[in-house]
Amino acid sequence: MMQQAAVVQDNRLKPQQAAKLLSKAIGALIALLSVALLAPFVLAAVNSEKDQWTYLTLAVIGIITGLVLFSQKTGEAKLRARQVFLLTTLCWVCASLFATLPFVFAQPYLGFTDAWFEAMSAITTTGATVIVGLDELPKSVLLWRGMLQWLGGIGIIVMAMAILPFLQVGGMRLFQAESSDMSGKFLPRSSLMVMAIGKVYLLLTALVILLYALGGMQTFDAFVHGMTTIGTAGFSNYDASFGHFADSPFLIVVGTIFMVAGALPFVLYIRAMKKDIEPIMKDTQVRAFLIFLLLTIVIIALIQVGKGREWGDAFLHTAFNVVSVVTTTGYATEDYGQWGNWSIMIFFYLMFVGGCTGSTAGGMKIFRFQLSQLLLRRQFSQLIHPNLVQVQTYQDRRVNDSLLGSMVAFCFTYFLLVAAIALGLSLFNLDFMTSISGAASAVSNVGPALGDIIGPSGNFSSLPDGAKFLLIFAMLAGRLEIMTVLILFHRHYWRH
Amino acid sequence: MMQQAAVVQDNRLKPQQAAKLLSKAIGALIALLSVALLAPFVLAAVNSEKDQWTYLTLAVIGIITGLVLFSQKTGEAKLRARQVFLLTTLCWVCASLFATLPFVFAQPYLGFTDAWFEAMSAITTTGATVIVGLDELPKSVLLWRGMLQWLGGIGIIVMAMAILPFLQVGGMRLFQAESSDMSGKFLPRSSLMVMAIGKVYLLLTALVILLYALGGMQTFDAFVHGMTTIGTAGFSNYDASFGHFADSPFLIVVGTIFMVAGALPFVLYIRAMKKDIEPIMKDTQVRAFLIFLLLTIVIIALIQVGKGREWGDAFLHTAFNVVSVVTTTGYATEDYGQWGNWSIMIFFYLMFVGGCTGSTAGGMKIFRFQLSQLLLRRQFSQLIHPNLVQVQTYQDRRVNDSLLGSMVAFCFTYFLLVAAIALGLSLFNLDFMTSISGAASAVSNVGPALGDIIGPSGNFSSLPDGAKFLLIFAMLAGRLEIMTVLILFHRHYWRH
Ligand SMILES: [K+]
Ligand SMILES: [K+]
Numbered sequence: 002m003m004q005q006a007a008v009v010q011d012n013r014l015k016p017q018q019a020a021k022l023l024s025k026a027i028g029a030l031i032a033l034l035s036v037a038l039l040a041p042f043v044l045a046a047v048n049s050e051k052d053q054w055t056y057l058t059l060a061v062i063g064i065i066t067g068l069v070l071f072s073q074k075t076g077e078a079k080l081r082a083r084q085v086f087l088l089t090t091l092c093w094v095c096a097s098l099f100a101t102l103p104f105v106f107a108q109p110y111l112g113f114t115d116a117w118f119e120a121m122s123a124i125t126t127t128g129a130t131v132i133v134g135l136d137e138l139p140k141s142v143l144l145w146r147g148m149l150q151w152l153g154g155i156g157i158i159v160m161a162m163a164i165l166p167f168l169q170v171g172g173m174r175l176f177q178a179e180s181s182d183m184s185g186k187f188l189p190r191s192s193l194m195v196m197a198i199g200k201v202y203l204l205l206t207a208l209v210i211l212l213y214a215l216g217g218m219q220t221f222d223a224f225v226h227g228m229t230t231i232g233t234a235g236f237s238n239y240d241a242s243f244g245h246f247a248d249s250p251f252l253i254v255v256g257t258i259f260m261v262a263g264a265l266p267f268v269l270y271i272r273a274m275k276k277d278i279e280p281i282m283k284d285t286q287v288r289a290f291l292i293f294l295l296l297t298i299v300i301i302a303l304i305q306v307g308k309g310r311e312w313g314d315a316f317l318h319t320a321f322n323v324v325s326v327v328t329t330t331g332y333a334t335e336d337y338g339q340w341g342n343w344s345i346m347i348f349f350y351l352m353f354v355g356g357c358t359g360s361t362a363g364g365m366k367i368f369r370f371q372l373s374q375l376l377l378r379r380q381f382s383q384l385i386h387p388n389l390v391q392v393q394t395y396q397d398r399r400v401n402d403s404l405l406g407s408m409v410a411f412c413f414t415y416f417l418l419v420a421a422i423a424l425g426l427s428l429f430n431l432d433f434m435t436s437i438s439g440a441a442s443a444v445s446n447v448g449p450a451l452g453d454i455i456g457p458s459g460n461f462s463s464l465p466d467g468a469k470f471l472l473i474f475a476m477l478a479g480r481l482e483i484m485t486v487l488i489l490f491h492r493h494y495w496r497h
Numbered sequence: 498m499m500q501q502a503a504v505v506q507d508n509r510l511k512p513q514q515a516a517k518l519l520s521k522a523i524g525a526l527i528a529l530l531s532v533a534l535l536a537p538f539v540l541a542a543v544n545s546e547k548d549q550w551t552y553l554t555l556a557v558i559g560i561i562t563g564l565v566l567f568s569q570k571t572g573e574a575k576l577r578a579r580q581v582f583l584l585t586t587l588c589w590v591c592a593s594l595f596a597t598l599p600f601v602f603a604q605p606y607l608g609f610t611d612a613w614f615e616a617m618s619a620i621t622t623t624g625a626t627v628i629v630g631l632d633e634l635p636k637s638v639l640l641w642r643g644m645l646q647w648l649g650g651i652g653i654i655v656m657a658m659a660i661l662p663f664l665q666v667g668g669m670r671l672f673q674a675e676s677s678d679m680s681g682k683f684l685p686r687s688s689l690m691v692m693a694i695g696k697v698y699l700l701l702t703a704l705v706i707l708l709y710a711l712g713g714m715q716t717f718d719a720f721v722h723g724m725t726t727i728g729t730a731g732f733s734n735y736d737a738s739f740g741h742f743a744d745s746p747f748l749i750v751v752g753t754i755f756m757v758a759g760a761l762p763f764v765l766y767i768r769a770m771k772k773d774i775e776p777i778m779k780d781t782q783v784r785a786f787l788i789f790l791l792l793t794i795v796i797i798a799l800i801q802v803g804k805g806r807e808w809g810d811a812f813l814h815t816a817f818n819v820v821s822v823v824t825t826t827g828y829a830t831e832d833y834g835q836w837g838n839w840s841i842m843i844f845f846y847l848m849f850v851g852g853c854t855g856s857t858a859g860g861m862k863i864f865r866f867q868l869s870q871l872l873l874r875r876q877f878s879q880l881i882h883p884n885l886v887q888v889q890t891y892q893d894r895r896v897n898d899s900l901l902g903s904m905v906a907f908c909f910t911y912f913l914l915v916a917a918i919a920l921g922l923s924l925f926n927l928d929f930m931t932s933i934s935g936a937a938s939a940v941s942n943v944g945p946a947l948g949d950i951i952g953p954s955g956n957f958s959s960l961p962d963g964a965k966f967l968l969i970f971a972m973l974a975g976r977l978e979i980m981t982v983l984i985l986f987h988r989h990y991w992r993h
Contacts, residue, residue, distance in 0.1 A: 083881050169880060346923035346932060350916060373909060380906035381987050384665065384980065385579050402898035409905050410876035413869055416912075420846060427842035433930045433947070436842060451929070484880065491877050 021073040022080065023088055027095045028070025034099050035063025037148050041103070041141035050139045052107035059102050082168055083494065086485050089164060093477060097121045100149050108139050114466045121473045123149035125480035126157065126361055128235025128331040128448030129455070129472070131462040135240050140221055146236045147225035154232025154361035155202050157480060158267050161359045162198065163191045170482045171411025172372055172404055175395060176268075176358055194271075201270040206231045209259040216252040230256055233263040233361045235331030235448045242457070243321070243332040253317055253334060257324045261294070264328035264356025285396050286357045290367045293354070298323050301347065305340060322457075326351045329363040331448025333457035345434070345451055352441045352450075353415075363446030363479055365415055368395070372408045375400055414483050419444050422475045429468040439468075443475035444483070517569040518576065519584055523591045524566025530595050531559025533644050537599070537637035546635045548603035555598050578664055579990065582981050585660060589973060592652075593617045596645050604635050610962045617969045619645035621976035622653065622857055624731025624827040624944030625951070625968070627958040631736050636717055642732045643721035650728025650857035651698050653976060654763050657855045658694065659687045666980045667907025668868055668900055671891060672764075672854055690767075697766040702727045705755040712748040726752055729759040729857045731827030731944045738953070739817070739828040749813055749830060753820045757790070760824035760852025781892050782853045786863045789850070794819050797843065801836065818953075822847045825859040827944025829953035841930070841947055848937045848946075849911075859942030859975055861911055864891070868904045871896055910979050915940050918971045925964040935964075939971035940979070 042056035080088065097120045104116035111119060115131045122129045123146050135143070165173045210227030214220055222238055229236045239245035246252040269281040281287060302319040306312055318334050325332045326348055338345050355364015375393050382389055393400045422440035431439065431454070438451035449457045454464075461469070478486040488494055534556040541549035576584065593616045600612035607615060611627045618625045619642050628634070661669045706723035710716055718734055725732045735741035742748040765777040777783060798815040802808055814830050821828045822844055834841050851860015871889050878885055889896045918936035927935065927950070934947035945953045950960075957965070974982040984990055 082883060086880075169883065342926050342928055342932070343920070343923045345929050346920050349929070350920070376902065377906055377909060380903055381980070381984055382989065383903075384582075384984055385987065385989055387578060387665065402902065405902070405905075406872065406898065407876055407879075409901075410873055413873060413908075424839070424842050424846070427839045430838050432838055433841050433845070436838070484877070488877055488880055491881065493878065493881055 018075060019080070019084055019088075021075045023091060024070045025073045025075060026088060026092050028067045028072070030067070030092055030096045031063050031099050032067025032071060034096060034152070035060045035067055037152060038063060038103065038145070040148060041145045044144055045107075045139065045141035048140060050108075050141055052139065052141065055107045056103060056141060059106065063099060063102075083488075085164060085168060086488050086494075089160065089481060090477075090486050090489060093124070093481060097124050097477070100124055103142070103145055108142055109134075114469050115462070118461065118469045118473055119146070120149065121476050122448070123234070123236065124153040124156075125446050125476045126150050126153045126232050126234035126329075126363065127443065127446040127476045127480075128229070129443065129450075129461050129476075130236065130448075131460065131464075131469070133240065133460050133462055135238055143225055143238045144221075147228045150232045150234030150236050151206065151228035153480075154234055154263070155198065157361055158198050158202070158359060159195050160481075162268060163194060165482055165485070168485065169407060170484045171414075172369060172408030173358065173482070174407065175368065175372075175398060175404060197271045197274075198267050201267055201274065202231065205259070205262055205270075209255065209262075212255045212259075213252065216249055216255055218246065218252065226256075227259075230259045230330065230332075231263045231361070233260055233328045233330040233356065233363075235325070237332065240460075242334070243325075244334045247318075247334045250313075250317055253321050256332065257321050260324050260328045260330045260332070261291075263330070264290070264360045264362035266357045266359040268359050285371065286368045289371055290357055293367070294324060294327060297327070297347075297351070301340075301344070304343065308341070322348075323351065326447055327354050327364075328356045329445055329447045331442075333449060336456060336458040338451050338456045349438055349441065349451060352438065352445050352447050355445060365412065365445070369408055369412060371395065372400065372405060373412065376405050376409070411482070411484060414487060415444065418475065418478060418483055418487070422471055425471045426468050429465045429471075431464070431468065439472065440475060443472045444479035446476060446479050514571060515576070515580055515584075517571045519587060520566045521569045521571060522584060522588050524563045524568070526563070526588055526592045527559050527595050528563025528567060530592060530648070531556045531563055533648060534559060534599065534641070536644060537641045540640055541603075541635065541637040544636060546604075546637055548635065548637065551603045552599060552637060555602065559595060579984075581660060581664060582984050582990075585656065585977060586973070586982050586985060589620070589977060593620050593973070596620055599638070599641055604638055605630075610965050611958070614957065614965045614969055615642070616645065617972050618944070619730070619732065620649040620652075621942055621972045622646050622649045622728050622730035622825075622859065623939065623942040623972045623976075624725070625939065625946075625957050625972075626732065627956065627965070629736065629956050629958055631734055639721055639734045640717075643724045646728045646730030646732050647702065647724035649976075650730055650759070651694065653857055654694050654698070654855060655691055656977075658764060659690060661978055661981070664981065665903060666978045667910075668865060668904030669854065669978070670903065671864065671868075671894060671900060693767045693770070694763055697763055697770065698727065701755070701758055701766075705751065705758075708751045708755075709748065712745055712751055714742065714748065722752075723755075726755045726826065726828075727759045727857070729756055729824045729826040729852065729859075731821070733828065736956075738830070739821075740830045743814075743830045746809075746813055749817045752828065753817050756820050756824045756826045756828075757787075759826070760786070760856045760858035762853045762855040764855050782864045782867065785867055786853055789863070790820060790823060793823070793843075793847070797836075797840070800839065804837070818844075819847065822943055823850050823860075824852045825941055825943045827938075829945060832952060832954040834947050834952045845934055845937065845947060848934065848941050848943050851941060861908065861941070865904055865908060867891065868896065868901060869908065872901050872905070907978070907980060910983060911940065914971065914974060914979055914983070918967055921967045922964050925961045925967075927960070927964065935968065936971060939968045940975035942972060942975050 038056055038060040042053060042060055045053035045056055097117065100120035100123065101116045104111045104119050105113060109132055118131050166176050206227055209230050210223045213223035213227055218226065225238055237243060243256060265287060266284065269284060272280050298320045301323060302315045305315040305319060321334050322337045337348055353365050355366045356362025358366045358368050372395065375395065379391055379393060382391065419440045422444065423437040426436035426439055434452045435450065435454050439455050442448060442450040449455065453459060455461050534552055538549060538552035538556060541552055593613065596616035596619065597612045600607045600615050601609060605628055614627050662672050702723055705726050706719050709719035709723055714722065721734055733739060739752060761783055762780065765780060768776050794816045797819060798811045801811040801815060817830050818833045833844055849861050851862045852858025854862045854864050868891065871891065875887055875889060878887065915936045918940065919933040922932035922935055930948045931946065931950050935951050938944060938946040945951065949955060951957055
């Protein structure tokens with residue numbers, strides 16, 4: 002997405018040049034999506050669906066538009082870090098708007114608000130849906146939904162690895178590649194990196210599709226659910242979500258494992274492919290993530306066993322649904338909100354956690370909890386030993402005040418955004434739990450929220466349009482690590 | 498409470514000496530409370546209540562016990578900062594336990610859990626009550642509840658001004674008196690300070706009692722409500738809370754004004770009494786507090802007017818109830834949870850705000866929101882101008898990373914405690930809104946929460962004992978700025 006750009010500190014790009022670069026990036030994205038749209042067209046044609054020509058028309062128009070936009074001559078463009086915020090946000094907005102079209106002009110012929118909601122939910126890998134009656138839809142739509150989520154998944158990995166660390170958003174500087182710094186170009190590294198990510202992503206997707214098919218899913222279901230599993234995205238072909246496959250422990254286990262796989266840092270897979278297995282075992286973020294999942298699952302499963310649920314059943318469904326929410330996938334095999342008041346509270350908290358950085362998962366991300374823990378440990382130690390000087394490290398990198406400050410700003414902004422969106426939803430007369438869990442779920446890109454309306458067995462279709470627009474904004478901001486979007490509303494951003 | 502102590506960095510106090518000092522402090526507190534208990538005795542005797550001799554017995558036993566404990570010879574004791582955490586916490590626990598006795602042995606003859614809940618709620622100025630049928634209770638009990646809150650109120654001001662800044666808890670170092678530093682004694686300043694605070698507190702209390710009486714309250718009601726108003730504490734003599742006086746706009750206005758008065762920094766009153774009026778006008782915390790209140794009231798009142806409520810009525814009741822929650826008083830003239838889903842959300846947020854530091858108010862306190870704003874402003878500016886070096890000040894003091902770190906640690910701990918208590922409450926099968934708002938209300942020392950069970954028109958009596966113990970802990974921790982209590986559970990605290 003950003004391959005033409007190099008982030009530099011000083012040389013300023015002129016507005017016209019920036020606009021050209023923006024057009025180039027958006028053009029590339031639209032062309033890419035349009036090519037992807039050929040897949041639903043072929044499927045629709047094979048199945049003689051009535052909307053087959055609509056898909057082809059949109060694809061052709063999209064490819065032409067994309068290529069025209071892309072054909073801008075920009076020379077060797079260098080972007081300032083602050084310009085990248087706008088570029089990134091606009092790219093996602095335009096991509097989501099293009100992705101909206103098939104939902105409007107083909108089945109299920111949604112209105113614009115619903116269609117944009119569905120498209121934004123897809124491309125941000127959120128997975129909240131406004132469509133009731135998925136089981137009856139033509140396969141082409143289901144494929145388009147799945148592909149959007151799959152593309153959104155890889156899009157976010159590329160962004161998290163190639164762009165965000167340079168922008169110093171929310172402590173992500175921690176994951177800046179050692180050999181680079183803010184003033185260098187990241188183009189050569191980026192191209193190779195995107196290729197490597199793509200390879201890993203394809204491989205994992207193929208693997209999960211294969212296993213789903215082996216486990217008894219029909220080929221089409223395996224394909225779509227494979228894509229939305231590895232993208233920790235969560236769209237399903239069925240109103241019952243993954244509950245449609247609840248009879249098969251094998252499928253549930255495969256789903257659980259590959260949701261976790263999608264939430265691990267992809268940089269470690271790339272190293273692993275170079276036979277460098279050690280880092281993935283030693284990575285503190287991965288370790289903390291897995292330990293957290295394990296503990297949470299054991300505790301919740303034991304509570305359920307205590308309440309009389311059968312052991313195997315309890316562990317199977319707890320593991321799946323906990324992993325689904327923590328990795329921000331959003332599948333459900335059953336309505337975990339019905340397990341009890343305690344489970345509502347726990348799953349509400351789990352919505353905030355998220356996976357590892359540089360994965361397809363949303364949420365606050367494990368490393369930020371680890372940094373917060375360092376911060377708290379330092380502060381409590383200082384209360385006990387006021388004169389103590391401490392040097393703290395995270396994965397062999399020194400954790401300084403500036404890094405913590407940036408992490409804290411992210412966390413505060415996260416909570417403020419959730420609070421603001423929740424307030425907005427409550428103004429549309431949604432109840433307390435729906436408002437606050439809906440906001441958290443959207444910002445964390447989980448998908449389902451809690452309660453009867455938009456919980457695991459609910460649907461977003463009944464919400465008023467205003468609430469849908471709020472959630473569209475929340476999904477976008479959450480996906481782009483919030484500050485990338487919110488900074489555009491800062492009064493200094495547009496100065497000079 | 499801490500007049501015998503001087504905080505020093507190096508000289509270590511031997512355990513026996515520390516224990517003696519602790520016994521002395523607790524003895525003084527118990528003696529003080531016992532003397533206070535003579536007031537309900539006198540009232541009970543005058544009214545020929547059947548429990549009059551119980552009050553006298555408890556008072557005499559308490560005075561003797563207190564004096565015995567107080568009579569320890571400690572020499573010139575010097576406490577380390579870290580010992581003060583334990584001492585402070587134990588003082589509040591013991592005081593609350595002594596205050597529990599009259600609720601057990603006199604009317605309403607509560608069981609221990611309920612009685613301790615009522616006493617802790619009183620002394621921490623929380624104001625959550627387990628007693629149903631306040632209107633029918635003997636006046637002696639009502640007086641005791643009011644006096645406990647009044648004493649708790651002045652206790653917290655003294656603590657916030659004389660102790661907490663030295664402990665560097667949660668950014669409170671910002672309010673350390675200019676002329677002192679961590680290594681110095683604070684005894685001489687403290688004594689004078691306590692006297693001055695006492696004078697202001699008495700004056701304000703007398704004023705509000707007088708105005709309440711002028712406004713038509715019976716003398717006894719004016720007395721008790723005056724004490725619980727200035728202490729931003731919120732116990733009322735009626736099940737309907739301040740709603741009992743809802744017919745009198747004058748009383749509602751007086752209540753509103755003096756709740757605000759109780760939530761202002763008392764150090765500014767002390768200066769004002771020395772004819773130094775300027776600081777109270779120029780104080781950024783006071784200004785932000787008042788502006789925030791005004792904005793919130795106007796917005797909520799306008800929403801209500803928009804929904805058809807009469808102007809005067811809307812502004813009167815909005816002002817009172819908003820001020821009541823923000824100052825963490827907890828009176829209610831009506832159930833603001835019934836105004837709509839939006840009001841539930843807004844009042845939930847308001848529970849966290851709190852008043853100014855160095856007042857009787859609980860909550861997170863205005864200055865922490867201001868510091869957070871500084872932090873966010875700095876971080877966003879850095880994203881836009883990565884090389885910018887910024888020097889930020891708060892009320893002419895430089896805000897450095899260490900101060901912000903300590904403030905952030907407080908905020909994180911605050912949210913974590915609320916989340917943990919809410920989870921605990923949900924495990925006792927309380928619903929989502931009751932659990933989370935109950936936790937927030939207890940930690941912020943507001944009093945009433947939201948919803949049908951423990952909302953403004955509810956009562957804490959129906960909660961299971963386990964939930965009550967959780968809330969007792971939450972009220973205590975919240976009152977002592979959380980870290981003061983939580984640090985005792987840190988594994989390094991008890992080492993060597
Ligand atoms: K998702
Ligand atoms: K209160």
